[in-house]
Amino acid sequence: MAAEKSLALVLRTVDFSETSLVVTLFTREFGKIGALAKGARRPKSAFEGALDLLSLCRVVFLHKSSDALDLLTEAKLHRRFRAGARDLTRLYAGYYVAELLDELTHTGDPHPELYDAAVAALADLDGEGNVAAITLRMEMTALRVLGHAPSLAECVGCGIPVAPEERVAFGMLEGGVLCPECRPGKRQVVSVSGEVVKTLRRYADATSDAWRGSPPGAKTWGELRGALNHYLANLLGKKPKLHDFLGSLAKEPPRSGQGCP
Ligand SMILES: [Zn+2]
Incomplete structure (x- = not known):
């Protein structure tokens, strides 16, 4: 089980327990992954509020070889998607970028060009x-x-x-x-x-x-x-x-x- 590093976009988060989250990330190097972020819902966690929808993060995770969820060990916020706070249309457009990535890609199938395009699109929407x-x-x-x-x-x-x-x-x-x-x-x-x-x-x-x-x-x-x-x-x-x-x-x-x- 190797520790992997990647840039990642947060596509989806689901409460897993009182303290943890299951996140769907679109990583630049590894494609889409599903990962457990233990303790992410605690006020003070290793993820420091980085795991918001459409946030761009630098993550470290333990890659499981089976169908099991990967284990997220670190997420550092690189850029937050802010447009949603000022314009609902921009927010929905951001959600739609996430939906396209989530629905059209398979787990563990990397597409760095698509990752870069999504990051650029979100930055454009933010501007x-x-x-x-x-x-x-x-x-x-x-x-x-x-x-x-x-x-x-x-x-x-x-x-x-x-x-x-x-x-x-x-x-x-x-x-x-x-x-x-x-x-x-x-x-x-x-x-x-x-x-x-x-x-x-x-x-x-x-x-x-x-x-x-x-x-x-x-x-x-x-x-x-x-x-x-x-x-x-x-x-x-x-x-x-x-x-x-x-x-x-x-x-x-x-x-x-x-x-x-
Ligand atoms: Zn023809």
Whole structure:
């Protein structure tokens, strides 16, 4: 049983006994872990209030090889997520980042790029960054890193390029755009505008910060959120807990000049 060190985000905490907590952490080096924090609910503990939801900590834990919970021995607060205290929308966006990490990743499957993206998104939310834009960027990054990215340039059925023309067929179950040849007979296909596809491509592009640029119009945005919320619910196998938050995002497109922190 080796002692491991890592940076970690607190995704979830559950009271375990009168004095202890079970925490779900998304660590940079080890991926998601579940750990017992003995004595964490005592006023004076080794964790010194570091284990709040969405806190960024430096942790030491004993890694159990079996299915048993790891044992957290130390957590030092690195940065607290403060935005929630001043803005409910930012708080929900933070919760949603935690939900995506918790629901879409497996225990012990590390994704440092996703960790870094989540930390950056929370910092953006904590500042003045646009909530709708940051949320969409986080979603597209999570989908890409975890192998669930929708195909946005090639037909998901046959691989031929699909131009983002006026209307494009998007297969929810297939996971991407469909050419006219491949569309017939498919279930759960929605028609989206080419603008929706272009916007999704911009937010999915890992090599560019163009997503911070000119925001989509309200109509494109509403359509995009509708399609993406449907796609995510299919992927999760249920409505996200933050479903209502996502619904509210559909009505509030990113505004010009708010993309940059
Ligand atoms: Zn095709």
